[in-house]
Amino acid sequence: MPEPTAAAVRQAPTGVIHDIGYQRYQGPRLGRRQVFGALYLHGLRTAFGFGRSAKAKIFPWLVVGIVSLVAVALAAVRSQIGEPVATYAQFADAMSWLVIFFVAVVAPELVSRDLRSGVLPLYFSRPLPRSDYALAKLLALVTALWLLLGGPQLLMFLGAAFTTKQGMRGVWNELLDLLPGLLYAGLWALVFASVGLLVASLTGKRAFAAGGVVAVFLMTTPIVGVLSILPSRAANELAGLASPSTLVQGVGIWSLGDLLVEGDPGEMMIGGFGPVYALAAVLLVAGATALLLARYRKVAS
Amino acid sequence: MTLIATQSLTKTYGGRVTALTDLTVAVEPGIIGLVGANGAGKSTLIKILLGLIAPTSGQVSVLDIDPTTEPAAVRARVGYMPEHDCLPPDLSAAELVTHLGRMSGLPRTAARERASEALRHVGLYEERYRPVGGYSTGMKQRVKLAQALVHDPDLLLLDEPTNGLDPAGRDAMLALVHRIGTEFGISVLVCSHLLGEVERICDTLIAIDGGRLLRADNISAMTSATDVLAVEVSEGTEELAARLAELKLPVARDGRLLLVPLADDGTYDLILGAVAELDLPLHRLDQRRHRVAELFATRELSHA
Incomplete structure (x- = not known):
């Protein structure tokens, strides 16, 4: 864009403004809850690239496309062979890598961008409290992740419901399978959003933030690997606590049982430590959220 | 309020x-x-x-x-x-x-x-x-x-x-x-x-x-009461100063300039009249507003 000439700068603003006149605003002013809602919706739209450039839409929708395609394929195979290839919860587990990459792109988009451009003083000089900013962004990311996993689960459900041979009873049974799956997707969303957003909020550089998110989620898996081959049964059964992904799977195995592992315990054993996994997940989400709020009490003041 | x-x-x-x-x-x-x-x-x-x-x-x-x-x-x-x-x-x-x-x-x-x-x-x-x-x-x-x-x-x-x-x-x-x-x-x-x-x-x-x-x-x-007129003539500065003093205008010297406090528009007429009477080459006659900076400058000096 060409720089405006000195003459243009001198002439442009004056005169015209004088003619129009300023109008005071007499309309309603919304309260804290509506402002929070507006920021939340703005965050959710940002997560999927709405209201942003076409470039910002590519990655989120690529991931959405892949998970939907997998869900449609699973539903199609199931309608052919007559039995489920993967349960709803197993589908969420299988998609965890894509969820990680989605978080790595979207979390920096939500918070690192604002840190880098220095726009935060413009938010914090408005009535909205700092904690509301952080929580609205977190809730937006949780919702985006839950939609990312829950949407395809719904596709699988629709596929199953329309091809079931047991009538309404089959649909009902399918729904009973879907609901725990959706809850499990919510757990994935909570854990990944809280940890991912905390990591992203530490830096204004999006590339660093994305790298940090991937590192936290993927670099911890070797630790799980090492712990699970130690010659101690307790260490093996607690190994999953070391990484967010295996932590979520541990909670899933404990709470969903055969919806996730189907009789065969698979490679992951948690023994009797299910409640420990659940507690660890709660602590992880609560701790990450507390640290996120602490981060936003300090930043840009 | x-x-x-x-x-x-x-x-x-x-x-x-x-x-x-x-x-x-x-x-x-x-x-x-x-x-x-x-x-x-x-x-x-x-x-x-x-x-x-x-x-x-x-x-x-x-x-x-x-x-x-x-x-x-x-x-x-x-x-x-x-x-x-x-x-x-x-x-x-x-x-x-x-x-x-x-x-x-x-x-x-x-x-x-x-x-x-x-x-x-x-x-x-x-x-x-x-x-x-x-x-x-x-x-x-x-x-x-x-x-x-x-x-x-x-x-x-x-x-x-x-x-x-x-x-x-x-x-x-x-x-x-x-x-x-x-x-x-x-x-x-x-x-x-x-x-x-x-x-x-x-x-x-x-x-x-x-x-x-x-x-x-x-x-x-x-800045009130600090507006002054600065008068500059190419020659006869002394004569003009004396003439203005006769007209009961409090004149101050500032190098080649004569500074006259601006009471009202009549002050301009008096000065112009005096210059014309003495037939002096008038170089400059302008209103000078005291800059707020000068107020702070003197104040800061008095602090030191």
Whole structure:
């Protein structure tokens, strides 16, 4: 864009403004809850690239496309062979890598961008409290992740419901399978959003933030690997606590049982430590959220 | 109503760095200039007024509300334009100002309308739909001003609004601030390290230095009775001085200049008459306003 000439700068603003006149605003002013809602919706739209450039839409929708395609394929195979290839919860587990990459792109988009451009003083000089900013962004990311996993689960459900041979009873049974799956997707969303957003909020550089998110989620898996081959049964059964992904799977195995592992315990054993996994997940989400709020009490003041 | 009042306001960072010391001021609505060198405590004062940081001791009220206890109530009625770059480059000015309007509690349609109004008032038209990243510094400053204006505040806090602008841009920005203060009915606190800039548009001037109040007063009180006429003749300066003294005009010498206090328009006639009578070559006759800077200069000298 060409720089405006000195003459243009001198002439442009004056005169015209004088003619129009300023109008005071007499309309309603919304309260804290509506402002929070507006920021939340703005965050959710940002997560999927709405209201942003076409470039910002590519990655989120690529991931959405892949998970939907997998869900449609699973539903199609199931309608052919007559039995489920993967349960709803197993589908969420299988998609965890894509969820990680989605978080790595979207979390920096939500918070690192604002840190880098220095726009935060413009938010914090408005009535909205700092904690509301952080929580609205977190809730937006949780919702985006839950939609990312829950949407395809719904596709699988629709596929199953329309091809079931047991009538309404089959649909009902399918729904009973879907609901725990959706809850499990919510757990994935909570854990990944809280940890991912905390990591992203530490830096204004999006590339660093994305790298940090991937590192936290993927670099911890070797630790799980090492712990699970130690010659101690307790260490093996607690190994999953070391990484967010295996932590979520541990909670899933404990709470969903055969919806996730189907009789065969698979490679992951948690023994009797299910409640420990659940507690660890709660602590992880609560701790990450507390640290996120602490981060936003300090930043840009 | 008192616009801004502080009582013994003190802010120290970490108990060591003192940003403000015992600052007591009370100003009425209007355009207020806050002047001081870099590091004088201007930005600290603004952040305390916004309730972004808490003072170490002392009281503060903005629009009769205490920002330390009710920051949200203060911020709802105040618009803030930060000194530093604060615009996301990939958003358009219209999107950004609309979003920030919503963050100030405007409903969706009202936010959109007020955003385009605010941008038009600061002189951005079609360019408001382009990404801010491509804007000139002058346009970016205007967007920053528009976002402070979008929710129709009662007070604007402008931190160095002319920073980074060329002389023409500075004049345009100052004219805009003056218009907001006079025609829009919004009080403005303008922060600057350039006294010459703000004194042109302010009603009230607060000067701080090293966190201490230097002076806070109405600008007319500072400059009243200081308008003088400067007369310069190519020759016969002595004769003219004597002649003017005869006419009971208190003449003062300043190098080759004769300084005559300006009582009314009659003073011009008397001087011109005297010059014509003596048939002297008049080189210059102009009104000279005492710069506020001179007031501070003498005051600072007396401090030392």
